[in-house]
Amino acid sequence: MPSVFEIIAEPNRRAILGLLIASEQSVGEIERQLRMPQPAVSKHLRVLRDAGFVEASVDAQRRLYRLKPDSLQAVDEWLAPFRRFWTAQVDALERHLDRMDQPEEKKRPARRGK
Amino acid sequence: MPSVFEIIAEPNRRAILGLLIASEQSVGEIERQLRMPQPAVSKHLRVLRDAGFVEASVDAQRRLYRLKPDSLQAVDEWLAPFRRFWTAQVDALERHLDRMDQPEEKKRPARRGK
DNA sequence: CAAGCATATTCCATTTGAGACATATTACGC
């Protein structure tokens, strides 16, 4: 049972997850979009399923895979303590830029919010 | 040149990064805190340094390693599109809880916002 | 400059995991 981090270390698995953001996809659709041999797709999906990142429903002979919520939350939580590290930098940069270009306008809407 | 994701896939490297959140540390300090052979520490630090996650300054014979900002930002950006996936879930749960316990109080302050 | 400590590097053995291909399974239409 590999860790969450090992799961997403594999580029093809990240690609598959990326596809599933849009909507659920069959194995064949993934295979075509990523131009990847079918056994490879199935194997990666197996790993993702075992790790709880995706789930499948049966539609005749196809299996439709979709993202499971929560799966990537663990990564987000691990990241949290580090986040303040770069936000300090970015905030300073933004203040700097704000002072530079249009000192009068109220531009530059919420960059990280929502 | 491994990807950001491969860098943080290694548990010991995550542990080292975790230590450096608190403050900069020498190799020896990391070695002792993580109970890890010194060459292992140096090797992982090498990888982290090459990947731009940490930087070192020289203090006599010791090298003090500290986090570089921005390094983990790439992970955060990759995570962004997925984030809305679980927030939908969490928000629903929060609304549910809010309805349950104190229906009158204005408690439960911003949980994810800074 | 010799000795000693802190860190880096090299070498080797082992393991892990992905890729490629062949093959098994399962469901459908006829």
Add this chain to the structure above:
DNA sequence: GCGTAATATGTCTCAAATGGAATATGCTTG
């Protein structure tokens, strides 16, 4: 039930990366 499409699994090989032990480098002090 047969043939076929869609997906899963098994096997083999190979590359990469980790751990461990020995060794090299570098700085410092006496």
